[in-house]
Amino acid sequence: MSGHGAPQLTIENAQDLRVAVIAAQWHTQVMDGLLAGAQRALKELGITEPTIVRVPGTFELPVAAKQLADRGYDAVVALGVVIRGGTPHFDYVCQAATVGLTQVSVSTGVPIGFGVLTCDTEQQALDRAGLPDSAEDKGHEAVTAAVATAATLRAVAGPGR
Template sequence: MAGFGDPHLGTVDAAGLKLGIVGSRWHADLVDHMVERAQAAAKACGVDDVIVARVAGSVELPIVAQALAKRCDAVVALGVVIRGETAHFDYVNDSVTAGLTRVALDEQTPVAHGVLTVESLGQAKDRAGLEDSIEDKGWQSTVAVLDAVLAIRDLGK
């Protein structure tokens, strides 16, 4: 976390949009909370139509995000990947990032990368939107992706 540069997006007027949320089941205690915060952000932005899907791990997020992108105006992908002692961390993060980016571009649907890629469980807790967290990636990712949909729509005017 850089600790600076946050655009401080509170909410946007996204009434009438349909949002897909996909979360991994790894680190379910954190991701469950992030999904709840994403749903709360969607509601605060006026989104009533939300589809939530869950997958085993972060590597599965892009394929389900793509299915949601075909049905929704925007998608939020949420997960937690904590560095271990092997290169697996790097492979998972590269795959997830490339996959989510490809989905967004191929489907022309904004996809938020709300996957926490951290060095420790403590860092994940700091970003998961818990009561004592310093960041709330479920909320922030949701508002950011809804903002992107609105920006794209504004370009069409």
């Protein structure tokens, strides 16, 4: 399973971080699981008032992430799913989302939690969605990674952040 070897992150004093979660709407069952996992992670970290934004699909995640990063959020989490079909659409959307979210993060300095599932089958997506029968919880992992990075960046920035 792809989650093998994942680090156990210790994140302290993250309660005051401003975090936004953007979730696509395609593939409702998978997205509901990803969003629930993200919200569970935020609660565990003591982040009680995250901003939750829904966009139509994965392709729209980068533009929403850019707007939120520019509005002072300490971390943004992007959740989506693209399932391979019979056309090149899969490749275009996956590349656009990946490159777009990377550009947002690098250009703004705001960590973007990458919770975009790029799967060959719906079952692969369900296995990663954080549902009761899922092997992995990528929504939870995306929040943890983004918040851990935001906390690290705050620590290296020093007092007065």
